[in-house]
Amino acid sequence: xxxxxxxxxxxxxxxxxxxxxxxxxxxxxxxxxxxxxxxxxxxxxxxxxxxxxxxxxxxxxxxxxxxxxxxxxxxxxxxxxxxxxxxxxxxxxxxxxxxxxxxxxxxxxxxxxxxxxxxx
Amino acid sequence: xxxxxxxxxxxxxxxxxxxxxxxxxxxxxxxxxxxxxxxxxxxxxxxxxxxxxxxxxxxxxxxxxxxxxxxxxxxxxxxxxxxxxxxxxxxxxxxxxxxxxxxxxxxxxxxxxxxxxxxx
Numbered sequence: 001x002x003x004x005x006x007x008x009x010x011x012x013x014x015x016x017x018x019x020x021x022x023x024x025x026x027x028x029x030x031x032x033x034x035x036x037x038x039x040x041x042x043x044x045x046x047x048x049x050x051x052x053x054x055x056x057x058x059x060x061x062x063x064x065x066x067x068x069x070x071x072x073x074x075x076x077x078x079x080x081x082x083x084x085x086x087x088x089x090x091x092x093x094x095x096x097x098x099x100x101x102x103x104x105x106x107x108x109x110x111x112x113x114x115x116x117x118x119x120x
Numbered sequence: 121x122x123x124x125x126x127x128x129x130x131x132x133x134x135x136x137x138x139x140x141x142x143x144x145x146x147x148x149x150x151x152x153x154x155x156x157x158x159x160x161x162x163x164x165x166x167x168x169x170x171x172x173x174x175x176x177x178x179x180x181x182x183x184x185x186x187x188x189x190x191x192x193x194x195x196x197x198x199x200x201x202x203x204x205x206x207x208x209x210x211x212x213x214x215x216x217x218x219x220x221x222x223x224x225x226x227x228x229x230x231x232x233x234x235x236x237x238x239x240x
Contacts, residue, residue: 026170027168027169031195055193073127074127
């Protein structure tokens with residue numbers, strides 16, 4: 001845990017989209033990075049808030065009530081229990097902060113689920 | 121908590137150095153930003169790890185064993201119990217993630233202590 005994490009360097013090592021990788025741990029929380037493009041599945045994390053930060057590109061977080069537009073250098077916290085769906089027209093690189101073990105697809109499951117993300 | 125946080129916009133509103141401001145909350149954690157320059161005090165957080173991310177500029181985190189050099193886009197997690205001291209030759213803008221209520225000067229106290237940071 002004593003290494004400096006260069007986000008762009010780590011992101012350059014990721015090929016797959018929607019495949020979160022752990023870059024750091026703080027207490028029982030993981031910091032994860034991912035490349036995303038297209039529409040993710042609607043899902044909810046009943047037990048935790050979730051931090052999204054855009055590192056490169058643009059994305060939207062859709063909730064059932066609104067569309068939150070985000071660009072590089074911006075942070076948004078999805079409150080626990082709020083159904084949401086990340087969307088990115090072009091490939092977008094993001095950082096997420098959430099409790100270790102939080103499933104990327106929350107309650108929804110499905111083929112995009114990554115049970116146990118690898119460190120990168 | 122439903123606003124997008126633009127880090128550079130928020131940072132432009134901060135004049136004072138070493139004066140952390142809260143920009144977001146995730147569960148019982150706060151995301152804080154600060155402008156730093158010079159040397160902070162040696163201190164320890166006995167109960168928690170602490171995430172540092174450089175948003176703009178360069179900084180070092182000194183521990184009693186090493187000097188960790190960081191630049192924009194880099195993250196480092198100071199493990200709980202590790203005595204450390206942030207240092208920045210020129211003004212540097214940072215994002216921190218730590219439990220709400222974590223004192224900026226940890227166990228050290230002193231004139232740089234900010235008991236209860238304001239939101240910005």
